[in-house]
Amino acid sequence: MALVWKDLVVELRGREFLGAMVAFALITIVTLNFAFDLSGSEREASGAGGLWIAFLFSGTLGLGRSIAVERDRGTLEGLSLCPVPAGAIFLGKFLSNLAFILIVQVVALPVFAALYNLPALRPLVLLIALVGAAGFAALGTLFSAVSASSRSREILMPVLLFPLSIPIVIGTVRVTTLVFQDRSGEAWPWFNLLAAFDVVFVSLAYVVFDLVLED
């Protein structure tokens, strides 16, 4: 938890990327609001897609900087020297990245609900937002560390992250669409699949993070 506290304080004082993440999510939601035909029968699916495009792309902004900032400053070495398993460093970074994405969601969801006239503030949608964000943050934290030492990390990070995020993207869009369509009963298999992906991604990243941090 010390690492999560540190990351939150550093970001709130330094304003490195959280403001950009929120702004990007809001701009995406507003832009897609004009791009999509929201009067037809596909309103729920378009809305769910737009919502998760906003979360994923804005999340990538923050995730990309998460480890890169530490490496640029040399503080990643300082973290590596702490007598804790590398997996614990991953968990700390994962939780702080998740917190940043959740902050974006807290700001963006009411705006989305108002613009798209969809029930985006239902408890089940909030739960989906949490579970979807967790899987994305787990993968993003891992690939942020993988790409942080690369000169072309701004390219490498999304190239690695987006293909492997496809199960999360499909799952979150599908389950959110079902909830928007008042078919929550059908959403649970997708929701369970998302939760399973979260467990797999977090466990995998926890195990391999030591290799990623090593010089």
Next chain:
Amino acid sequence: MTGGPETVLIQLEHVYKRFDRTVALRDVCFSIAAGESIALLGANGAGKTTLLRTLATLTRPTRGRVLAFGVDAWVRKAEVRRRVGVVAHQPYIYPELSCRENLLFFARMFNVSGAEGAVEASLRRVGLANRSHDRASALSRGLLQRLNLARAILHAPAVLVLDEPDTGLDVAGRRVLASLIEEQIARGGSVIFTSHQLDFALDMASRVIVISDGQVEVDRQRDTVERVAIINMLAGEPLALVSS
């Protein structure tokens, strides 16, 4: 601390490190005993930093082994890291946090008991008690280096690994550094450090290791080596100039 002056804390066994085609360390063997203050000297690019990073478990040897406190340092990294304090070229300090917050963060990461007290003591020790609530970004280079030293001693490590710790320090800062090294030795710990300030290095060292092209060229007790011989050797003169 672990024992008397003959207790070996760290031992390097035939350590090699290769970066692509460059061999940074070649068959490096030596040990660090409790109570020793070792000046690691050498020209730029000789391999000093790689050697210190290897000791600090930041760089894995390509071949050979680092034994620290009786265990393989790369098998039980966390155990070794708990007992080593490191100052590297870059300060492991967050500019957005205050001096106190920076140390408190590392105290928690090192699970230091009585973290608050340890932080206050470390800040006092390096002369930053009156700046404890200032953000690190407001510190000068020299004061930042003092904060970096405070971070390194926070968990009372058995071995201090210091890579050019005097960088940016003024006269007062260098006195703080000297007293930290002396205290570390007095309480039975060890220090291995590099410095381009040869007078400072030789004044603080009980033992001198000179490396060249990744190999240990000289490994002697400080009082068996002439200062001028070391200077000449670092300037490229042959080993024979070192007195026996």
